[in-house]
Amino acid sequence: MGSRAxxxxxxxxxxxxxxxTGFSHSQITRLYSRFTSLDKGxxxxxxxxxxxxxxxxxxxPLGDRIINAFFPEGEDQVNFRGxxxxxxxxxxxxxxxxxxxxxxxxxxxxxxxxxxxAFRLYDLDRDDKISRDELLQVLRMMVGVxxxxxxxxxxxxxxxxxxxxxxxxxxxxxxxxxxxxxxDVEQKMSIRFLH
Amino acid sequence: xxxxxxxxxxxxxxxxxxRMERGAREKNHQLYKPYSNGIIAKEPTSLEEEIxxxxxxxxxxxxxxxxxxxxxxxxxxCFCRRxxxxxxxxxxxxxxxxxxxxxWNLLTRSSAHFQHLSLRLTLLWGLGVLVRYGVLLPLxxxxxxTGVGLLVVLTTIVGFLPNRRLKNIxxxxxxxxxxxxxxxxxxxxxxxxxxxxxxxNGGICVANxxxxxxxxxxxxxGCYAMVGQVHGGLMGIIQKAMVKACPHIxxxxxxxxxxxxxxxxxxxxxxxxxxLPILIFPEGTxxxxxSVMMFKKGSFEIGATVYPVAIKYDPRFGDAFWNSSKYGMxxxxxRMMSSWAIVCSVWYLPPMQRQEGEDAVHFAxxxxxxxxxxxxxxxxxxxxxxxxxxxxDVFKEEQQKxxxxxxxxxxxxxxxx
Numbered sequence: 001m002g003s004r005a006x007x008x009x010x011x012x013x014x015x016x017x018x019x020x021t022g023f024s025h026s027q028i029t030r031l032y033s034r035f036t037s038l039d040k041g042x043x044x045x046x047x048x049x050x051x052x053x054x055x056x057x058x059x060x061p062l063g064d065r066i067i068n069a070f071f072p073e074g075e076d077q078v079n080f081r082g083x084x085x086x087x088x089x090x091x092x093x094x095x096x097x098x099x100x101x102x103x104x105x106x107x108x109x110x111x112x113x114x115x116x117x118a119f120r121l122y123d124l125d126r127d128d129k130i131s132r133d134e135l136l137q138v139l140r141m142m143v144g145v146x147x148x149x150x151x152x153x154x155x156x157x158x159x160x161x162x163x164x165x166x167x168x169x170x171x172x173x174x175x176x177x178x179x180x181x182x183x184d185v186e187q188k189m190s191i192r193f194l195h
Numbered sequence: 196x197x198x199x200x201x202x203x204x205x206x207x208x209x210x211x212x213x214r215m216e217r218g219a220r221e222k223n224h225q226l227y228k229p230y231s232n233g234i235i236a237k238e239p240t241s242l243e244e245e246i247x248x249x250x251x252x253x254x255x256x257x258x259x260x261x262x263x264x265x266x267x268x269x270x271x272x273c274f275c276r277r278x279x280x281x282x283x284x285x286x287x288x289x290x291x292x293x294x295x296x297x298x299w300n301l302l303t304r305s306s307a308h309f310q311h312l313s314l315r316l317t318l319l320w321g322l323g324v325l326v327r328y329g330v331l332l333p334l335x336x337x338x339x340x341t342g343v344g345l346l347v348v349l350t351t352i353v354g355f356l357p358n359r360r361l362k363n364i365x366x367x368x369x370x371x372x373x374x375x376x377x378x379x380x381x382x383x384x385x386x387x388x389x390x391x392x393x394x395x396n397g398g399i400c401v402a403n404x405x406x407x408x409x410x411x412x413x414x415x416x417g418c419y420a421m422v423g424q425v426h427g428g429l430m431g432i433i434q435k436a437m438v439k440a441c442p443h444i445x446x447x448x449x450x451x452x453x454x455x456x457x458x459x460x461x462x463x464x465x466x467x468x469x470x471l472p473i474l475i476f477p478e479g480t481x482x483x484x485x486s487v488m489m490f491k492k493g494s495f496e497i498g499a500t501v502y503p504v505a506i507k508y509d510p511r512f513g514d515a516f517w518n519s520s521k522y523g524m525x526x527x528x529x530r531m532m533s534s535w536a537i538v539c540s541v542w543y544l545p546p547m548q549r550q551e552g553e554d555a556v557h558f559a560x561x562x563x564x565x566x567x568x569x570x571x572x573x574x575x576x577x578x579x580x581x582x583x584x585x586x587x588d589v590f591k592e593e594q595q596k597x598x599x600x601x602x603x604x605x606x607x608x609x610x611x612x
Contacts, residue, residue, distance in 0.1 A: 030234050034283060037292065054288055055577060055586040056281035061595050062271065066278040090279050118271055138271065143602065144595030155266045155602075163268065171268075180269055183249055188272045191280055192236040 008036075009080070017081065021088035021108060027193050031087065035080050045077035046070075061142045065121045073126075089117045092190040112177070114189040119176050130171040132156055234284045242594075243601050245273045266602055286575060290486050291582045293514045327533045335380045335532040342376035347436040349373070354439025363469075366440035367418045374415035383537040384512075385412055392543035393417050394472040394502035397465050399494055402504040403566055404476035405484040406517040407524070408531065409506055412541060419474035420444060420464060424451055442470055458497060465499040472502065477559065478579045483516040484508050486573035490563045492555040500546045503562050505570035509538040520582075542569045 009032050017028055036042075038050050051067040052058055060066065070078050070086045078086075088108035106113060122130045122138050135156045143152070163171045163179045171179075238245070250267045349369040356362040378385070393416075394400040400419060402409060413419065421443045425434060434445055444464060450456050464470055477490035484507065495501065508515040513534025517527050531537065544565055549558045560576075567574035 027234075031283070034234060037288070038282075051282065052585070054281055054285050055581050055590075056285045056287065057278055058586045059590040059594050060274060060278045060281070061591060061598065062274045063278055063591075066275060066282075087279070087283065090276065118275055121271055121275060139266070142270070142274070142595065143599040144592055146596050146599035147602065151603075159266060159268055176268070183269050183272070185272065188245075188249060188269075189276055191276065191283065193283075194234060194236060 008032075013081075017084050020081075021084050022091055023084065023088065023193070028084070031084065032080060035083055045079050046083065047077055061144070062121065062138070065124075065138070065141070069117065069120060089114055090189060090191040092192065093186050109190070111185050114185050115177055115180060116173065118185075118189065119173055122171075128173055129168070130176070132160060132169065135159060135171075235280060237280060237284075242273060242277065243597065246270055246598075246601050249273060270598075286486075286573075287577045287581055290482050290488065290575070290579075291520075292483060292518060293516050294483050294485050294510050296510055323535075327535070331382070332529075332533045335382065338376055338380035339528075339532070342373050342380055343433065345376065346370075346373035347433055350436045350440035354436075359469075363441065369440060370418055370437075371415065374411055377411050378415045381408065381411070381531055381537050382535075383408070383412060383539065385416075385538075386540045387416055388540065388542045389545075390416075390543060392502065392545050394419070394504075394543075394546075395500075396470060396472060397468050398472045398500040398502050398546065399461075399465065399497070400472050400474045400502045400504055401477050401490070401494060401562060401566075402474070402506055403484075403487045403570065403572065404478045404481055405506065405508060406481055406515045406527070406531075408515055408537065409476065410474065412506065412539065413474060413504065416541070418471050420471040422446075422461070422473055422475055424448060444473065454493065458493060461494065462497045462499070465497060477563075480579040480582055481517045481519060482579055483518075484510070484572070486575050487563050487567045487570075488575050488577055488579040490559040492559050495549065495559045495562070496555040498549060500548050501558075501562055502546050503544040503566050505542040505544065505566045505572075507540050507542075507570040507572070509540075512536045512538045515539070540570075544569055 009029070014025060014028050017023065018025065023031070035046070038053070039046055040050060040053070041047070048067055048071070051070070052063070057063045057066070070083065072078070072082065085108065091109040093109055093111070119130070120126070122134055124134055124137070136152060139152050139156060147155075160169060160171060163175050165175055165178070166172070240248075246267075249269050249272065250265070346369070349372075350366070353362060353365045353369055356365065400413070402413065410421065414421075418441075420441070421437070423434075423443075423445060425431060425445045425447055434443070437443055438445060442464070444460055446457065446460075461473060464473060473494075475494045477492075477494055478488050479491050482488050513531065513536060515531065515537055517524075522530065547558075547562055547565070549555070553561075564574050566572070
């Protein structure tokens with residue numbers, strides 16, 4: 001009477017995911033359960049439609065961008081490894097990780113990586129800059145039809161003005177980090193996973 | 196658990212059933228502890244509060260005095276996190292599949308999350324399979340056929356009677372008897388609470404919907420007029436026979452869409468005090484008995500007295516939820532008849548009426564809240580129709596409107612400048 005969920009997920013895979021993402025064994029099996037329950041086609045991968053079936057995500061104004069973040073460049077399916085890798089960004093930063101030796105690769109849930117995740121929600125063309133157009137696009141998604149083009153334009157201009165330091169009229173990743181330096185990103189971009 | 200192993204050691208269905216019944220009643224007070232093992236813990240603050248909090252911490256500058264909209268590039272963080280939280284654990288999609296159990300109940304169908312424990316447990320399970328499929332199932336199937344067969348035959352006979360009063364009395368007796376046989380066929384152990392609130396003629400009985408068995412459970416304790424679509428096949432034969440004995444409300448497929456027609460037939464029925472109370476499930480679809488989803492307002496517009504009923508199943512003895520996208524009706528019934536038992540509680544809540552100036556939606560939500568509270572279920576505003584359909588765009592537009600308000604403030608704030 002094996003548990004159907006974890007017989008499909010081999011122990012070696014769980015270990016690999018553990019190393020890569022830092023989730024615990026039980027968290028990985030529970031998230032695998034969730035992955036399979038979303039996978040209506042039962043083919044081991046999730047498509048965009050599988051995500052859009054979640055009502056709370058479908059009504060989130062940034063829902064489509066968030067879904068996009070799960071899919072690697074140009075692909076339409078995400079497997080469990082990819083799913084976990086993206087979720088790993090939202091793992092809280094534990095105290096014993098804060099002072100880790102910086103010579104190793106940065107953990108997926110570091111402050112910089114969390115900010116990079118948010119940055120990429122704006123930066124659709126991945127050119128490492130948030131242009132005025134990209135900012136306007138996201139703003140339009142968030143407010144819908146409730147704010148006029150002119151007002152939105154002036155919001156965008158003001159935001160870029162405040163953040164831009166090298167005068168190229170767009171926000172680079174470093175400028176983005178600078179603007180958010182006082183924000184508690186570790187807490188706002190973390191989900192409290194149980195067990 | 197010890198009750199079940201005791202029962203299994205002795206042959207004889209009756210002994211087993213009696214023992215189970217006693218065990219279930221003894222444990223009644225523990226029956227409805229909700230499964231609290233969630234994947235994540237969510238923040239209780241609203242989106243607006245969170246956004247204000249983040250803005251204040253980021254840049255404690257003076258609020259812009261001349262009403263220019265305030266946007267912070269950090270606003271995106273809140274949406275982002277909430278979006279990913281809903282990917283990991285949302286309130287809606289998990290209502291359309293069977294509830295997860297805390298401890299295994301020796302049914303393979305509920306074993307999805309349990310590890311292989313020991314040889315002893317496997318042996319117990321094996322013995323359980325023998326008892327369930329070898330002894331319980333054949334007995335129950337025979338009873339089911341008897342019950343349905345008697346229902347069709349006897350209601351047709353009663354239908355020939357001309358005298359109104361005799362016909363009604365006999366029809367009630369026939370219906371009750373056949374439903375009680377069906378209850379035995381499922382080994383449903385039902386505890387009825389507050390029977391003094393049982394629905395009366397001229398009223399509408401509303402209940403939360405988990406499976407077609409709900410009908411049998413309620414109808415074996417009282418007589419109701421059923422509402423539903425006309426089906427073909429065996430269901431159709433049963434429906435035609437039932438309506439000969441007493442007036443049920445069956446709609447043709449085409450009539451179902453016409454809301455006015457539906458409302459008229461229902462209100463005509465409740466106005467006639469000689470007719471039985473109507474039984475309706477306003478959710479419109481089966482939900483997995485952990486929550487109550489949006490009630491369709493149709494039955495609450497008619498203006499009759501509403502008698503709410505809460506039905507809560509104990510999942511440890513057998514999961515009663517009908518996942519219609521996974522199982523057909525026949526497969527579902529066979530699964531029900533090969534579980535240990537169907538244990539449930541029915542609460543008859545005090546009757547409610549629409550108040551002055553209250554609209555149907557508000558009334559429906561009030562009834563829903565009462566049912567949810569009594570049954571220990573989560574009260575959700577989401578539509579059960581989301582099982583099959585996409586969520587309507589209007590909800591996303593509401594979210595966008597809410598966010599826009601945090602940008603430009605309300606009209607009151609703007610007029611101050």
